[in-house]
Amino acid sequence: xxxxxxxxxxxxxxxxxxxxxxxxxxxxxxxxxxxxxxxxxxxxxxxxxxxxxxxxxxxxxxxxxxxxxxxxxxxxxxxxxxxxxxxxxxxxxxxxxxxxxxxxxxxxxxxxxxxxxxxxxxxxxxxxxxxxxxxxxxxxxxxxxxxxxxxxxxxxxxxxxxxxxxxxxxxxxxxxxxxxxxxxxxxxxxxxxxxxxxxxxxxxxxxxxxxxxxxxxxxxxxxxxxxxxxxxxxxxxxxxxxxxxxxxxxxxxxxxxxxxxxxxxxxxxxxxxxxxxxxxxxxxxxxxxxxxxxxxxxxxxxxxxxxxxxxxxxxxxxxxxxxxxxxxxxxxxxxxxxxxxxxxxxxxxxxxxxxxxxxxxxxxxxxxxxxxxxxxxxxxxxxxxxxxxxxxxxxxxxxxxxxxxxxxxxxxxxxxxxxxxxxxxxxxxxxxxxxxxxxxxxxxxxx
Ligand SMILES: *[C@@H]1O[C@H](CO)[C@@H](O)[C@H](O)[C@H]1NC(C)=O
Ligand SMILES: *[C@@H]1O[C@H](CO)[C@@H](O)[C@H](O)[C@H]1NC(C)=O
Ligand SMILES: *[C@@H]1O[C@H](CO)[C@@H](O)[C@H](O)[C@H]1NC(C)=O
Ligand SMILES: *[C@@H]1O[C@H](CO)[C@@H](O)[C@H](O)[C@H]1NC(C)=O
Numbered sequence: 001x002x003x004x005x006x007x008x009x010x011x012x013x014x015x016x017x018x019x020x021x022x023x024x025x026x027x028x029x030x031x032x033x034x035x036x037x038x039x040x041x042x043x044x045x046x047x048x049x050x051x052x053x054x055x056x057x058x059x060x061x062x063x064x065x066x067x068x069x070x071x072x073x074x075x076x077x078x079x080x081x082x083x084x085x086x087x088x089x090x091x092x093x094x095x096x097x098x099x100x101x102x103x104x105x106x107x108x109x110x111x112x113x114x115x116x117x118x119x120x121x122x123x124x125x126x127x128x129x130x131x132x133x134x135x136x137x138x139x140x141x142x143x144x145x146x147x148x149x150x151x152x153x154x155x156x157x158x159x160x161x162x163x164x165x166x167x168x169x170x171x172x173x174x175x176x177x178x179x180x181x182x183x184x185x186x187x188x189x190x191x192x193x194x195x196x197x198x199x200x201x202x203x204x205x206x207x208x209x210x211x212x213x214x215x216x217x218x219x220x221x222x223x224x225x226x227x228x229x230x231x232x233x234x235x236x237x238x239x240x241x242x243x244x245x246x247x248x249x250x251x252x253x254x255x256x257x258x259x260x261x262x263x264x265x266x267x268x269x270x271x272x273x274x275x276x277x278x279x280x281x282x283x284x285x286x287x288x289x290x291x292x293x294x295x296x297x298x299x300x301x302x303x304x305x306x307x308x309x310x311x312x313x314x315x316x317x318x319x320x321x322x323x324x325x326x327x328x329x330x331x332x333x334x335x336x337x338x339x340x341x342x343x344x345x346x347x348x349x350x351x352x353x354x355x356x357x358x359x360x361x362x363x364x365x366x367x368x369x370x371x372x373x374x375x376x377x378x379x380x381x382x383x384x385x386x387x388x389x390x391x392x393x394x395x396x397x398x399x400x401x402x403x404x405x406x407x408x409x410x411x412x413x414x415x416x417x418x419x420x421x422x423x424x425x426x427x428x429x430x431x432x433x434x435x436x437x438x439x440x441x442x443x444x445x446x447x
Contacts, residue, residue, distance in 0.1 A: 046098040050140065050157050054237050055084075059156065060145050062086035063126070064243055066266060068141045068158040069273045071129075073374075073385075077111065078132040079141055079160065082273065084244070084259060084266050085126035087118060093128060094144045098157055099136035106133055107147050115265060117377045120252030123244060123259040125266040127375065162277045175207035177299050178279040180271035181287045182212050183238065183262040185246075189217025191440060192344035192431075193288060193401065198227060199430040200290050203423050205298040206283070210274065212238040212267040214246075219343055222438045238267060269375050276370040284376065285365040290347075290399045291318050292419055302396060303367070306389070314372025314386035317364040319356065321397050324404030327352045327411050334424065341442040342435060347401045348424065352414035354406050364390070365398055 056065045064084040071080040079095060094107035110130040118124040132138045140157035179201055201209060211224065213235050227233035240246045246262040249255025259266075268284055275282045281303060283291050293302040306316060325345050334348035356362045363379045374383030381388070399420060420427075435441040 077129045081128040095130035096142045097138045098140035175279040177206045178208045178275045179283045182264040182267040185214040187217040190344035192342045210234045313389045314369040315388040316367040317390045322354045322405045323350045323401045353417040
């Protein structure tokens with residue numbers, strides 16, 4: 001009897017010990033670790049150093065990296081890294097991946113695509129594309145100048161964005177319209193026009209405005225901080241001046257410098273990829289430009305009509321129209337006292353439109369479906385799928401209040417265009433509200 005009991009007891013202990021042993025072995029050796037052959041030399045875990053910056057220098061080169069996106073629209077390619085590369089020193093590069101916490105055992109070669117519009121500048125927007133190795137759940141990517149990953153110690157990793165789980169979920173997109181504003185720089189402080197334009201976008205149905213910020217004036221800074229807290233504006237730091245000598249012009253032979261217009265072409269492309277998985281349409285225009293429907297009350301009904309008429313179109317070109325700021329509407333109806341102390345242009349006071357000189361090149365801005373864009377220039381998309389459509393002037397055009405382009409024209413030679421006034425009833429109180437929020441509204445105005 002006793003012996004039988006003792007035997008049972010021993011057997012029970014042995015069972016428990018075995019169970020604990022198996023448990024330990026299973027827990028201490030995760031599946032993925034066992035599946036990957038042990039490499040010699042390089043560290044087994046990653047990422048160690050993730051870049052939180054919008055501009056990351058690529059070690060051992062003159063190039064700058066901006067961001068990495070999953071993009072499987074081209075066969076055999078998975079990743080698109082957007083960067084700013086020095087044209088005269090582009091060398092072969094290799095992608096290294098971080099696969100669910102572990103370094104990929106091999107690098108993959110890259111395809112390097114320099115954008116064609118460099119305007120003579122030494123640096124140009126460049127896409128580096130590569131494949132994810134098999135059996136890798138890639139979370140981060142880095143670039144190497146040599147194909148072997150053995151000497152990697154301090155790799156800087158870019159997180160891979162747009163890792164969508166579900167494609168074709170058009171109806172679940174977070175935004176209908178995103179406006180991409182490239183490159184705020186200098187001490188730009190045109191607060192009134194900025195606030196009016198942002199509020200106008202909102203009335204037209206824009207959900208998000210992405211602004212790349214190198215620097216701005218003090219009042220505009222306050223205004224944008226406020227918009228960004230609210231979530232309507234997404235500020236992306238763009239310290240390009242810490243890395244390069246950015247040009248204020250668009251042509252190297254005229255202005256010199258390292259890169260076209262503070263890197264505008266890079267930010268426009270970055271914004272399209274940033275918006276690809278979350279916005280139905282992207283508007284590519286400057287902050288002093290309003291893409292204005294003339295037959296519809298908002299952008300959604302405009303696009304509803306255009307898409308129905310042109311179902312295969314992914315790029316819509318909108319013609320730019322200049323409203324010179326030197327000509328004022330005579331009644332002074334919208335010269336409002338509460339805006340007297342606010343720096344900047346009051347767009348409601350400028351209602352005279354220049355007729356474009358169609359004998360010379362006349363630029364467009366664009367509404368695009370981001371998923372049909374490969375890469376873009378300022379006035380046209382260079383690589384895209386689907387068709388392109390020039391939207392008729394009576395349907396939509398850009399209201400652009402600025403210095404006259406054809407300065408010699410008198411008011412009589414301009415077209416009166418009061419389209420903005422159709423929105424004044426909502427626009428004025430909305431502008432007042434946001435200016436009051438940042439304490440810029442003059443006290444006499446209690447509208
Ligand atoms: C890694 O970077 C740190 C600082 O960023 C530096 O101190 C260290 O020497 C580097 N290690 C190697 C092996 O390059
Ligand atoms: C960067 O370059 C330096 C010097 O060439 C080297 O010591 C360091 O390990 C490199 N770091 C990375 C992240 O490759
Ligand atoms: C986008 O537009 C559709 C149709 O007008 C609307 O039902 C939907 O709520 C809008 N989505 C957003 C995020 O505004
Ligand atoms: C824009 O960038 C400048 C320079 O880094 C910074 O001082 C300012 O606060 C930024 N403004 C906003 C609204 O992000």
